[in-house]
Amino acid sequence: MTSNSSHPPASMSNGQAAPVNEANPFIETRWERPVVAASGGDVTLLVRVTAPPAPQIGPGRAAPLDVAFVLDRSGSMHGGKLDLAKAGVDLAVARLRDKDRVALVVYDNEVDTVQSLAAATPRLKASLRLALHGIDPRGSTFLSGGWVAGCQELAEASPVTGEPPTATRIRRTILLTDGLANAGILDSGELARHAGAVRQRGIATTTIGVGHDFDEGLLSAMAEAGGGNFQYVADPAGLRAFFATELEELFSVAATGVTISLALPPGLAVELVSAFPVATREDGLEVAIGDLPAGDEIDLVFTIRAAAGAAGEQIAVGVNARWTDPRADARREAGASPLPLRRVTHHEVAATIADAMVSERAALQRAAAERRAGLELDRAGRFAESRSRMAAAYDLLEVAPMTDSVRFDLAESAFLAAAPSTASYGSQLRKSAQHREGQRRRGRVDHAGKDANGS
Incomplete structure (x- = not known):
């Protein structure tokens, strides 16, 4: 993957970075302007999180996966959409490794677990391929019920024999649908809240809209809150490309359960511009990033509002990152607080050059x-x-x-x-x-x- 910025690496004159360890995420903080008017005002803070590249991860150390595929077989999936979705699941299952586990749930107005979570052995893959051939479109669309059943397969899974209890497994539910829910929970906001709650339990949700009729607002909201990806797929080539890269990301997760917390002194308020789930705290907020694939780079943009104060005052803002290292099955953390924000006159604010x-x-x-x-x-x-x-x-x-x-x-x-x-x-x-x-x-x-x- 390449950087999502056209700018060269930033200097440290306006920000701070966590101590460099090539096997850990790199955290950098930068103010747009490291000053705020004494009378109060808004300032912008950027927190950049960069995962180590794949060579530092090592293919033999990649965490195993638990993946639940949730397939919409409702009547609205007729006309080739169901065939496209089944082909995508078959392709994705074929790429799984023996140490990975897979489940398959299908739904219309009813929900059926075709395959409970089990090791993705060659025999199980062949069995799933046969089961997929027998799935035909029918009934209405109980999307919420199917998705919940897939998440439950992951949440209630038994530990793998021989693995330590603390072993890290990357868990993801992948929902393939035309998104036209007409049974169960229909409100996109409510489904997104449920996806966020499941994410807090370590299960991410990826959504794939098949064809041209799905509700993109519903599926994108679920993926955003659920910490996965949202993809629009109109043809087999697009689905093949998406699953190849989705699984590549999952196979190369460098850090999981990634959170960024901001601690603010009294008189400051903060709002996250970026689209990640946020939990407010008494002294600030915590942003849930989730899984961070090798080489990935994420920019969090915050608007910080300062009340009036004395000119010359320095305002400290704390930034802390926490994550699980899947190679060591250990929780890590690092601080990367920016330089203190200074209260100055309006003239000095106007004269301060913004970080481009x-x-x-x-x-x-x-x-x-x-x-x-x-x-x-x-x-x-x-x-x-x-x-x-x-x-x-x-x-x-x-x-x-x-x-x-x-x-x-x-x-x-x-x-x-x-x-x-x-x-x-x-x-x-x-x-x-x-x-x-x-x-x-x-x-x-x-x-x-x-x-x-x-x-």
């Missing part, structure tokens, strides 16, 4: 949040409001450092803002855009090895 990398990353993620809101409004039929959010995204990017990434997003924002406000963007455009916006807001590299806007 932080300005760019913040603009890209804030604009992505606006475009995502615009896409959801378009799906709801509120076309004029949708175009206003796209115009707001354009305005944010127009004043950002003009990198290739910003130029690309600026052009896309202009295109979306200029669309007629009397009709929808259309399903295919909206689904493709929703996937890209999720990647941008999460500040990470996409599956093609490029940043989320294709540069």
Whole structure:
């Protein structure tokens, strides 16, 4: 994977980094401007988390996987969509190793566990292939029931014989559906909250929308809260490519259970711009990143609001990272707090040169949040409001450092803002855009090895 920034490595003049250990994630913090007006105001903080590259992980030390595939067999999956999804599951199962475990759950208005979690031996893979051939579309769509059953297979699994009780296993539920839920839990917000709760138990959720009819808002919300990936797949080639990279990520996880916490003194408030689950604490917040594949790089953008205070005061903000090292089955942590924020006059704030990398990353993620809101409004039929959010995204990017990434997003924002406000963007455009916006807001590299806007 490549970096998601077009800038060279940052100097430490405006930030701090955790002590370097080539086998551990690298944590860097940077202010856009390390000053705030004495009268109060907003400042932007960037926390960059970079996983060690694959050579430091070692193929023999990769953690084993527990994967539950949840396959939608409802009537809406007719017309080739179910065949596409079954082929994808078959392909993914074939790539699993003997030390991995796999489960298969299928659902329509009923939920059936075709295969309980078991070792992915050649014999079991052959059995699953035969079982997949016998699955046909029928009934309504109890999406929540199928997904919960898949998560339960992982949550209630017995320890592997011969493994120590503390052994790390990467656990993920992969949901393949057209996303047209019409039974059980239907609200995307409620499903996302459940996905976040399951994530706290160490089980991530990846969602794959098959065809052109699925609810991209529902599936992207589940994946975002669940710590997995959301993918739009329209053809077999796209599904093959996605599963190849999804499993490559899982096989190369360098750190799991990754969290970043911010500790703030009284008088400061913080908001996370990036699309990751957040838990508020009395003195700040904690961001759940989840699994971090080798070579992955994530940018967290925070807006910090300071109340008025005395000029010359220095404000300390604490940043701490915690994760599990799957090679050692051990919990690690590292501090990477930025340099203290200084209270100065308005004139000094205006005279302080902004860090271009932080300005760019913040603009890209804030604009992505606006475009995502615009896409959801378009799906709801509120076309004029949708175009206003796209115009707001354009305005944010127009004043950002003009990198290739910003130029690309600026052009896309202009295109979306200029669309007629009397009709929808259309399903295919909206689904493709929703996937890209999720990647941008999460500040990470996409599956093609490029940043989320294709540069």
